[in-house]
Amino acid sequence: MKTVGKKIRGILNTRVGFFMLAIILFWLKTWWTYLNKFNLGAKGSIQHLLLMINPFPTTILLFGIALYLAGRKSYIYLLLIDFVTSFWLFANVLYYREFSDFLSINLIKGSGAVSNNLGKSILGILDPSDFLIFLDVLILILLLAFKAIHMDVRPIKKRYAMTVTAIAGILFGFNLSFAESDRSGLLTRTFDNNYIVKYLGLNAYTVYDGVKAAQSNAAKNNANASDLQSVQKYIKENHVPVNAEYSGVAKGKNVIIFHLESFQQFLIDFKWDGQEVTPNLNKIYHESDTLSFDNFFNQVGTGKTADAEMMLENSLFGLAEGPAMVQYGTTNTFQAAPAIFDQNGYTSAAFHGDVPSFWNRDNTYKSWGYDYFFSSNYYPKKSAYSIGYGLKDKIFLKDAATYLEQLPQPFYAKLITVTNHYPYLLDKQNQSIAKTDTGDSTVDGYVQTAKYLDQSVGEFMNWLNDSGLAKNTMIVFYGDHYGISGNHKKAVAKLLDKDSFNNFDNAQFQRVPLMIHMPGLKGGVNHTYAGEIDVLPTLLNLVGIPDNDRIQFGQDILSPQKNQTVAFRNGDFVSPEYTKVGSAYYNTKNGEALKHPTVTQKKTLDQMTNHVATELSLSDRVITGDLLRFYTPKDFKKVDKQNYSYKKSKASKTLKADLDKNSLLHQNDGNSTTDMYKTDAPELQK
Template identity: 70%
Template sequence: MKQVGNAIRGFFNSRLGFFILAIALFWGKTYWAYHTKFNLGVSGSMQEFLLALNPIPTTLLLFGIALYMTGRKSYVVMLVIDALTSTWLFANILYYREFSDFLTFALIKGSGSVSNNLSKGILGILRPDDFMVFLDVVVLILLLAFHVIKMDVRPLKKRFALGVSLLAVLLFGANLSMAYSDRSGLLTRTFDNNYIVKYLGLNAYTVVDGVKTAKTSATKANAKASDINSVLSYLNKNRTTPSVTYSGVAKGKNVFVIHLESLQQFIIDFKWDNQEVTPVLNKLYHNQNTLSFDNFFNQVGQGKTADAEMMLENSLFGLPEGSAMVSDGTSNTFQAAPAILDQHGYTTAAFHGDVPSFWNRDNTYKSWGYDYYFSKSYFSSGKNYDVGYGLKDKIFLKDSAQYIEQLPQPFYAKLITVTNHYPYTLDKANQSISQTDTGDDTVDGYVQTARYLDQAIGEFLDWLKASGLDKNSMLVLYGDHYGISGNHKKAVAKLLNKSTFNDFDNAQFQKVPFMIYMPGLKGGINHTYGGEIDVLPTLLNLLGIKNNNTVQFGSDLLAPNRNQTVAFRNGDFVTPDYTKVGSSYYLTKTGEKLGKLTAAQKTAIDAASNRVTTELSLSDRVINGDLLRFYTPSGFKKVDKKDFSYKLSTALAMLKAAQEKEPTSVLAKNKGKSTVDLYKTDAPELKSDSSSSSSSSSN
């Protein structure tokens, strides 16, 4: 027995033995992470085998680099590689927990545009067992430090190191071959990164993403004018005739677009603790003058809010990796809602209570043609005014009123709320409803921030009425993306009083509110299936603006006989009949999972799949190749970014001049008398500041 122990110890005291131990420990923790930290949708013995196999080839290849080194350097290099790859795994675990996706180079490149306040979000999702991914590194270091394992400084033949590298390549080739036999077109037709990690592993996914990123850069450089022809051909064959009934009913009206951060459809009419969580939105949702949509889905990818804005104002999908606003917002040519409306006599303005560079908005909004961008420097600042990603909604919306009343009418104004943003924390002074009791911190605070957002919207609507703006405006409200990701299934099931919450339920959980309110509008709850890609065509038709030659992938939600296939960024989809999640299909009406498809089911599902794949690919081609620089619709004037400046002094001078040159604003029509004093809010921060000012004055 002692001889066996000595033999084992002697083996691990050799460089080969240490190398195999490092490989085994890294494989074990990676396989553990695959099963416990990610939701890869593994089904069947082949996929389970590939999941177990795929960490080995790339780990052999990377750790094998150390075998080319001599002496102690070999051990140090091996530990450094182990630590770096473990850090990458750790970062992906944290990112995946909230976004159900893996990190990409495009996302990392654009992280500077969204970096403020991220530390608070990271701390909120961190779990103690996440650090288990560094355990193997610590164990190896301790084994060497305490001389349990001694370094073998004897030279290793280079052909041995070369043999390990060759073995890694051969194993990866076998892995790839088996993966393709189970999932054809894995690297050419897959929009979902889960597939690549499931079949090839996280390290291989990183390489694939790097190649994609480089290829995308080359695409723009090599694009030519004829590349837009296939896009136009597809769109012209598939254009939907917009609704005649609603065409032009809002012509000449002001348009308010209110961005409801992270608000999901389930919260409409939802009650907690015997209270409606969103009574204001509920009332608006059921108003006879509101067009409400109960099958409206968010379609975002990694860009989250930025993807929602891209779809809302361009009817182009976000990119499969990163954010198009960050990677292409500065340089690309767009034909966005602000530019279209500006060329039809509208003043256009965006409002956001955070730094202008967030999601690269300060540059992207110029490319989209916004006349004004009111960001952080335009608004009040004070103690407890901010909540993570900008001004609290009640303060933000009240402060926005001073600029809204100065905008020449008609205007298009987009207001981006932020308080209902992950991690859904709110100070006690602003809480008006108790947390839910699922035991999940991410889920339980959601009703409190949603209630606060609802109250802020209520105060804003009261001001619109008091100022008279409601009579001549169309109000559009939409949820930008999910607030609670699919990684909280157990808590969501409890919240919704369901026994289970599966992948089908999560697909349906991607519904977000979409409402269009206007006095005299023929409203009601519309059951058509659609998403954010369809907003722009719908609004343009309501405003009576011609839209039959643009590059837009959505269709008017009010059009009869429209195609109701809703594409998700990862290639999944929902239709009134079928829902696709990964490689599984469900009946949308019942949630029943389909086994072997009938001929009719296969035909319908194949048609929907082809439509989704085609539209996502064509939209990507438009953005990655900057193809709109080669095509300008008749009647549209190309945007010149040099025409816009969002400096505070410049904007204030423009607004002042507009009161005389274009005296159509609320302020001008009110003979210079402001309506801001009509804005009533119960924001405790403002009351506190007011009390402090009064106290100082009396002293």
């Protein structure tokens, strides 16, 4: 044993040995931190393996720079970089504990949100075990100070140092390719900072975040107020008068936006196994006081849900690559629906049963001006309550009602459902319809989660009626994006009882529901071609808020003069007359390809193609250049992000202080209506 100990000490007394010890200690404490201080949601052997090994590549790279230095400088640099990276890990632990997210360059540089959010509360969130993050640095310093390990001042050949750097690069390449095999589009379609840390590590996330911040800041720095002139000119030239008949019909009413995850229009009135898949939504769709739209299309790109929210709340398109909420939501200036409604006397709130950091909502919602964000942090947590991307819809909506009844009226509230999310998994006790029989595992579970979502909506609507809230509320139901992609043509053809399913069919398949329901509303099925970009101008007209001077690319769907060319994010489009898919054009009415268009048709198609390209390009310019910072509409006050905090303790305090401001709870003399909420969720049955 003495011989083994002597050999180990001999190795540690070399610079390479000390370097290896530092890496092992840093790796151990980082892995321990991942497991004990963050909630990264690693599932399965692959994700747990990646979580364990991902600290190695960047640690070897950063610590390896010390091998290029001579003598004592090498040890000093290694200890310094060890301390700096440890401090960064420590800071992220504190921030994550408070906000379930990681620090970003823009968050620190642009918004001042770190000091504003943590501030005096830092002592309150410290845990003594947090200081174990610095234990490896202390061990190394003590080993050197007490000469248990001696500094090796002999030079190391540069080729050995370069070999270590190369090893770090190779390891990172393996790590990245392995991660991409488990989560495709990890870097190009960022869902959540947690994903980057889980798969690649905190240091890699920091570099990735820095690159993204540099790219977005470069675009902003090159933009100026004159860039907005072409946007304003386009908006003015394409503005259409709103439908006067519907102007202000919902003035003073509550507005609830029901975000139906992955819900497509074909599900309305669709039957399987002898029963309606969505009987509750079918009923709402056909009611006389519901405005229903059967040619309403999702227009999302790679951001999917994030793109849908961007269009719904801002009437701005998502970006061609990557979600704008993640890339620009923290620092950009927006003139979004929550702020517009808030500045017109409404309380604004978003409800979601997932972690607040997903799609960067915790930061973006501050930029949009949401007063409240009731994320998963606000609801009871049990493993049986969640599936996939958050709380099951029945449990989520019941829990959301406890906060909804406390909101001062009128309010603007968005409820984001998640159970009907790919890959459409549902535990057996919640299944109430058989899977379809296309043979495609992705497609066949879709009706089960869709029916569950529909049942959840039915329970919520019953509570809304029983509590009396429905009589003073306009509810908007919309599907955020497709549920079944064009990669499943054979299965979709069988599902829809069609002989085939081609690219034209897939373009038409992008229809999602839009229903606007309110007691006394003049309803019916509207056949106008429209998309998610058009929702905000339509809602503003219904509640009587003028939008003549706003930067919005949508139009009031109810306007007789609305342009019915619906742009897709990739430049394709649909309209009542023509559909474009790639380089092919089709007659929308019969689906036939226009192989030899007439001169008149070609002119029309060119105009429509140019219109779509211009619209997408200008919208992108607004976001990437942060152009709204140069313009404030009349009667609109710029949002100050630092005025918002989504801490549960603060929200509870504010709601309690506002109890006498016409909330449903106040109207009922402080008596809750949640006992009226009836659900058959098996997880909640006693």
